[in-house]
Amino acid sequence: MKIKRVCIENFCCLRSLDVSFDAITSLIGPTGVGKSTVLRALDWFFNGDKGGTLGEEDVHSAADAKRIRVEVEFDGLTAFDRAALGHYAPDGIESVRIWRTWEDGDDRITGKALAFPPFDDVRRLEGRRDRHAAYKALRESDPGLDLPAARGWDDAEAAMRVGESQHRDRLAETDVEGTQFFGFAGQGLLAKLIDFVFISADLRAYEEADDGKATVVGRILEHAVDRSEADARFTAIEDEAQNAREKVHAEVYGPMLKRLSGALSGEVAKFSTGRDVVVKPVVQIPKQAKTTFAVNIKDGAALTAVRRQGHGFQRALIIAALKYLAETRRPEDGTRALCLAIEEPELFQHPAQTRVFAQVLRGLVLSAAERTQVMYATHSPVFIDPRNYEQIRRLTRVGSGDHPDVEVRQLSEEKLIQSLDGRVSEKSIRRHATTRYVKDLAEGLFVAAAVLVEGESD
Known part of the structure; x- marks a missing residue:
């Protein structure tokens, strides 16, 4: 299951924005236009208001009501997805829509289902x-x-x-609220289907350098580390320990509780016949602890905490974890999709490292058999592949006055052919649009205007 499109209403600076997504989606545009807001809206949709900070000030200034709405349409449904979604995604339905709303502090998830x-x-x-x-x-x-x-x-x-x-x-379409079918806020079911990881521009690796469930490194480890053999062996150990506990109870408590049961039964028989009192030990089963992992850095002879490293190294650590994931992600993880949303992936990086990171992200998608999706808000041409110009979404501010709005523009091959009708032949566009015409276009995609000349020397 993958994100096909997102419709955002009244979230911060986005009054109404409809964005489609590909396997890799590049969000570009001027500073402050709302690129990161798109990613943060998705993070709220999947992971909720983790800091409890969402409030009326996050509602667009021109909104008629104090309500935020983020609707996500998913496609690429697998058999696993359909089984989990049930009547939301019966056979024959190619996509499913789920939306999250916040209104006056009430946060809920709703889905479009088929029902009688x-x-x-x-x-x-x-x-x-x-x-x-x-x-x-x-x-x-x-x-x-x-x-x-x-x-x-x-x-x-x-x-x-x-x-x-x-x-x-x-059957007919019906809106079904999350309180009935999704569990608490719907996040439980969504988390089983898509692991949405948001890497913000202000993220510090030292905050993420453990195996806590909500951390980036922890989420990556969840995909890259196979716990099955260790869990099976720990379960066997717990079973042996439980048998030993029961043996101790039987040998130590058994005789004295048998005498106590007999004594109480004798006393009760003086008041009521036909019943016996039985006192038995209740064996407490301790909860099995999950193995967690901590990340430290060995700098020379010193083993130091990640927090003592610079911003560039901390960002490199996250990149390295993603690169390792791209190379080692196990096929059996295919039951759950991974979606990475990265704000300004070029931050704190040497130019050569930036190019490596761009290759890592594309390799992550290519290696994951369509079970990984990547999106980022960027100002760097390194993360733009002009040969795949249909993956680019350019956000621009429109309107003026007190309530400016944001719109998104994208280009497909069909739109390019239509816009150049009478100037460039369709055959030429289909043959050369992703080779000759875009050779040096990546940086040009960020400019406000373009000047066309006849030759390279001009």
Whole structure:
């Protein structure tokens, strides 16, 4: 499952912006136009308001209501994605739309699903008991639905799912809130399908140099480190320890608890017959700790914390982790997609390192069998491949006054042919547009105007 397009409404400086995405998407434009805001809107969509800082000041100044909305359309659905999404992505549906809204502090995720309208009315009721009662009423009022009797809401919901899968011709689109189907804020299900990692311009590697779940290095390690063998061996150790604990309980507590049970049973028999008291030990099973990893830097003979390194080295550490991931990501990770959103990837880098980083990001996409997506906001031509000009999105500020807006421009081969109609032949464009015409175009994509001359010497 990959991001196809994003529609952002009233998020910071973006009043209404619709952006399509490719396997690699380059966001370019002047400073302050909103490139990073697009990435931060996606980070909020996937990972929520981690700092609890989202508020009314983040709503666009011209918004009619204090509401933020980010809608994401996904395509490239795999069998794993469809199984997890259920009625959001039945067979025959090529894309799925999910949106997140914030309004007056209320944060929720909603999805566009297919459902049988009468069943959907039942699901929208508040309590499980009310929904079960409504199911029974629907079953009695419309025998043609052939609904089975249900002992509880879970059985009723399962019966309705079976009915919808067997009669797809009567399904209609419906908005389904995350509180019903996604779990808390919907992030649980989304995290199973796409691991969205946002690397901000102010990110410091020392903040990310451990295996905490929310850290960049930790997320990368989750893809690059196979824990299965170690987990299996730790489970075997825990099983042996549990057996040993039970043996100690039986040998130490067993005799004394047996005497205590007999004594209490004798006392209870004086007041009530036919019952015995049994006292047994409750074996506490400790929670198995997950192995974590910490990153340190050996500088000469000294082993130092990452925080003691300069900004350039810290950025290089993150690049190195991504490069390693590109080379070693395991095929079995294909059940979950990885999406990397990077703000100003050229920061703190030597020019040669910058070129390596650009190659790493493209290699990451090429090596991941369409299970990785990369997007970045950049001011550097190094991260622009003119041969793939259709991957570039240029953001510009439009309008004036108190409430300027932002629009996005992109170019496809068909649009290029149309714009040059009568000037350059279609055959020439299709043959040379990604070779001869764009040889030195990368830097030119960042300029405000272009001057055409007849020859290289001119």
